[in-house]
Amino acid sequence: MSRGAEAVAAARVWPVAVVGAGPAGLSAAVTAADHGIDVLLVDAGGAPGGQYWRQPGDVVPGGRDPDGRETRPHAEHGGRRLTTLWDALQRHRDSGRLTLLSRTQVWQAVAEDGVFALGLTPSPGSPPGPARVRAERLVLCPGGADRQLPLPGWDLPGVMAAGGVQSLLKGSGTLAGRRVVVAGTGPFLLPVATGLARAGAEVRAVCEAGRPVGWARDLAAVAGVPSKLVEGAGLAAAMVRHRIPYRTRTVVRRAVGTEELEAVELVRLGRDGRPGERVERVEADLLAVGWGFTPALELGLQLGAATRVDVDTSLVLEVDERQRTDVPGVWVAGEACGVGGSVLSDLEGRVAGAAAAEDAGAPPRAGTPARAIGRHRRFARSMHRNHPVPEHWADWLTDDTLLCRCEEVEVGRLREARDELGASDARAVKQVTRIGMGWCQGRVCGFAAACLTAGLEGREVAERDLRALGSRPLAVPVTLAELASLPTGPGQPPQA
Ligand SMILES: Cc1cc2nc3c(=O)[nH]c(=O)nc-3n(C[C@H](O)[C@H](O)[C@H](O)COP(=O)(O)OP(=O)(O)OC[C@H]3O[C@@H](n4cnc5c(N)ncnc54)[C@H](O)[C@@H]3O)c2cc1C
Structure with missing residues (x-):
């Protein structure tokens, strides 16, 4: 993206901004643009596709190979659906309907003066871009991470x-x-x-x-x-x-x-x-x-969206049949509202993109993939029921097994925290052991620590345990300079 285009992206208030360009986000952004609405698509990756449609590093939309030929997505990494979306993305970019900010991470989402402000930071090793963009509507499609x-x-x-x-x-x-x-x-x-x-x-x-x-x-x-x-x-x-x-x-x-x-x-x-x-x-x-996978909830939680515990014991963002959260103006699609595979993410992205576009004034179009979504969700529930985390997985842990790798906290410390300091839920355990307070902010150990804490108390893991280790005021690491450059003063939102 050119410097001029970056300045435009930062200056205007977008009718719709989509975070994440995996199957869900790519589909949501293209659908909203198909409805005639201007869309900003922000993605941490170098090329759209997310995890399932991940491309080799040198394949980017509009890119050229050393012989000057246009780079195309590899068929074995996505097939026909990806090619269709990739071409639609290019078409909408060429017409100015869709702006793609690649290699850009959203670290903060706040509601501010009736619109949403997204704090941006370049993905590691990428050049700086706009620090902040604003949008009237958000479609969050950040996917998840390995559980x-x-x-x-x-x-x-x-x-x-x-x-x-x-x-x-x-x-x-x-x-x-x-x-x-x-x-x-x-x-x-x-x-x-x-x-x-x-x-x-x-x-x-x-x-x-x-x-x-x-x-x-x-x-x-x-x-x-x-x-x-x-x-x-x-x-x-x-x-x-x-x-x-x-x-x-x-x-x-x-x-x-x-x-x-x-x-x-x-x-x-x-x-x-x-x-x-x-x-x-x-x-x-x-x-x-x-x-399995752990949904990425940071941005939804920052905005105060409601959550629920899904069949696979993941904490997920709650959405209605049009992928709307309980925060007006915020939709979620893909793994962040329930782990169910790339096709389901793509279908949900279509629904969320259309819903956000209609909210922005686009006329409704016939045909929604509601039935297909229902079938894929049933399949996902069955998958989770047949492939649960083993009930007694803690049996093969020893007291000196490392639990939080960033802060080097061993499993035995969890027991000590409970027996000697009375820490009986994940929030208290986090405070007294520093579990989940390191570089990854609990992305790696959070689920396990929440389950182990509940297990020591002889109860099922609860939403409050998962939330305690899933909430992050910063969705990704940022520099102190980026924090210091945030607007301050009366009327500004609380800072991270
Ligand atoms: C490491 C990994 C590998 C996987 N590989 C496969 C596979 O090979 N086959 C398979 O069937 N399933 C795979 N999955 C499961 C897969 O993620 C889903 O089925 C599918 O890709 C989900 O689509 P999605 O759009 O919800 O999320 P994703 O595909 O995960 O896309 C999310 C996108 O959002 C971006 N993003 C996230 N947070 C931010 C942020 N704060 N700011 C900006 N951008 C952000 C990410 O960079 C990514 O591009 C994998 C999952 C993971 C975690």
Whole structure:
């Protein structure tokens, strides 16, 4: 984006601003522009696409390769839907209807003088852009992050989040290891394992903690989304082709190594959900662990939007059938209002983009994907029911297992906080242990710390536990200079 265009982006009040250009945000922004409304799309990434449609770093809309040819999204990273949205995005940019601010992170969202103000900071390594933009309406589509559970040895180099491993592979073709174990729960383990195998890794096992046969109880939910069946069949065939062993009811209870990962210890879960006695050691230099995803709630929470606990125990932003939150002028689409896959995110983005555009004065158009959304949500609920975080996952933690990696707080400190200092909920535990107060602000350890705290009290994790470790006054790290440059004085919003 040119300096002149950046100045325009900062000076005007946009009818609609969309945060995040993954399947949800890209779809919302293009839909709003299709309705004839001017849209600002802000995204932390270098190219639109988010996690699922992540492109190699040199592929950007309107970009040129070294031979002068226009860069196009890779088909295997998104297919026809991405190409359609990519072309529509370009068309709307060329006509001036849509402005894209890439490599730009929104660190703050506040309501200010009847409009919303977004505090911006460049993504790491990117040149500075506008510091602040304003919009009458916001569509928040920030997606989520890998959900992590600690295990002994998980801080060894070579233990990585499954989504992170996948992002490296898609974004730069980097293979994070050669002898790999993929573990955790959910269908996402399969594309990670087969992608690694296709790129040349030896995948020694996929360890699925759940019992996928449970899907048989939910045939109606599965049949409602035939594309998932086709995708599942393709992944199963790839697993067979690459001879990847698939072990159910199996978890990694320890990562072993001195300087880096050397092996993992596998155990089977018994009928009672508890880990068995027999331990199998598998040599590996990469353990990719995935326990689902944690929605990114920072901006919604900053604006005071209501939340609820979803079927997968994630805290999510609450929306109605048009993706509206309880804050007038704020819509949410994609993983931030419930983890359900890229197609659901795309569909919700369409609804949110249309709703925001109509609120801005665009005439309503016929046809909403409400029924398709219903089918995908049913499928997602079934997925979460059949791939829960194992009930007794804390059984394989030891007191010296690291829980908060930024502040170096071990699991045993949680118990001490409760027994010696009376900390009985996540907020109190955070205050006395500093869990979730480091660089990642609880993005990595927050879910686990909230669940462990509730477990020590003998109760289910509650919304207040998840909120305590999910609320962040700064959505991303910013410099002190950026904080100091905020407007101050009477009538200004409270600062972070
Ligand atoms: C690391 C990772 C890898 C994944 N890989 C896959 C995969 O290979 N296959 C699969 O089926 N599913 C994958 N998923 C799940 C996947 O995220 C969803 O199914 C789908 O991409 C969700 O779409 P979305 O639009 O809601 O969010 P996302 O695709 O996550 O898009 C959100 C976008 O918002 C941007 N953003 C977030 N916060 C801000 C902010 N504060 N300011 C500006 N921009 C912001 C992000 O940079 C991103 O571009 C992955 C998830 C993660 C976390």
